[in-house]
Amino acid sequence: xxxxxxxxxxxxxxxxxxxxxxxxxxxxxxxxxxxxxxxxxxxxxxxxxxxxxxxxxxxxxxxxxxxxxxxxxxxxxxxxxxxxxxxxxxxxxxxxxxxxxxxxxxxxxxxxxxxxxxxxxxxxxxxxxxxxxxxxxxxxxxxxxxxxxxxxxxxxxxxxxxxxxxxxxxxxxxxxxxxxxxxxxxxxxxxxxxxxxxxxxxxxxxxxxxxxxxxxxx
Numbered sequence: 001x002x003x004x005x006x007x008x009x010x011x012x013x014x015x016x017x018x019x020x021x022x023x024x025x026x027x028x029x030x031x032x033x034x035x036x037x038x039x040x041x042x043x044x045x046x047x048x049x050x051x052x053x054x055x056x057x058x059x060x061x062x063x064x065x066x067x068x069x070x071x072x073x074x075x076x077x078x079x080x081x082x083x084x085x086x087x088x089x090x091x092x093x094x095x096x097x098x099x100x101x102x103x104x105x106x107x108x109x110x111x112x113x114x115x116x117x118x119x120x121x122x123x124x125x126x127x128x129x130x131x132x133x134x135x136x137x138x139x140x141x142x143x144x145x146x147x148x149x150x151x152x153x154x155x156x157x158x159x160x161x162x163x164x165x166x167x168x169x170x171x172x173x174x175x176x177x178x179x180x181x182x183x184x185x186x187x188x189x190x191x192x193x194x195x196x197x198x199x200x201x202x203x204x205x206x207x208x209x210x211x212x213x214x215x216x217x218x
Contacts, residue, residue: 045097046089052207056086066098079149079180080105085201090191099200100186102145109142111185116140118201123193133204137187147182 043064049056058070071081081103090097109115119136191198 042091043095044091045095047086048089049086051087052209053205054085054087055083065096067100069099069101070103071101082106083202085199085205087197087199088189089195089197090193091195093191093194093196096188096190098139098186098188100184102147102182102184103149104142104183104185105180106183109183109185111140111142111187114140117187118204119189120199120201121192121196122198123196133201137189137200139188140185141187142183142185145182145184149180149182150177 044061045067047056047059047067047069048054055072056069057072060068060070062068069084069086071084073079073081074083082105084101088097116135116137118133120133121131124131189198189200
């Protein structure tokens with residue numbers, strides 16, 4: 001939410017800027033209890049992002065081994081989405097799945113140049129190899145899809161403070177609804193262990209807990 005200030009204690013210039021600060025919508029309340037139906041099939045992959053820095057809004061099973069994924073928008077952004085961090089529970093060793101994240105916004109990506117996603121396998125880490133975060137996956141593709149969305153841009157703070165008529169006109173132009181083009185990143189992954197929880201991330205995660213731990217060790 002925009003900061004709450006007493007307008008009477010501000011200058012007219014400050015009051016003008018504060019009054020035009022954008023209001024970010026609050027997060028929807030999460031139900032504490034809900035019924036989760038899990039199909040009785042060993043081929044079904046279970047997704048989760050309810051952990052620190054996790055981001056995955058929805059997973060839709062298209063075929064037996066293909067899933068379409070939607071990300072939540074980054075916090076305090078204009079519905080921008082690029083960061084992902086989620087886990088998959090694979091029940092059978094050797095099962096190959098295809099994951100397609102369909103609401104990304106970058107025009108191009110290094111995934112088209114051979115980059116892989118960051119991966120962490122619980123079973124691999126617990127094995128004698130002790131492999132932690134590493135790059136994994138294959139058959140990467142990044143391309144524009146047919147899904148577009150509209151959004152309302154926020155005013156630039158520099159523009160808010162401009163009291164000239166030109167500044168007013170530019171601010172009004174910014175408020176026009178715009179179209180946002182979406183892109184898809186798809187890849188395949190083969191589970192190496194039975195009942196393995198595998199984490200996927202856009203980059204090596206560095207959470208608030210990691211930061212606090214690092215500061216405590218200084």
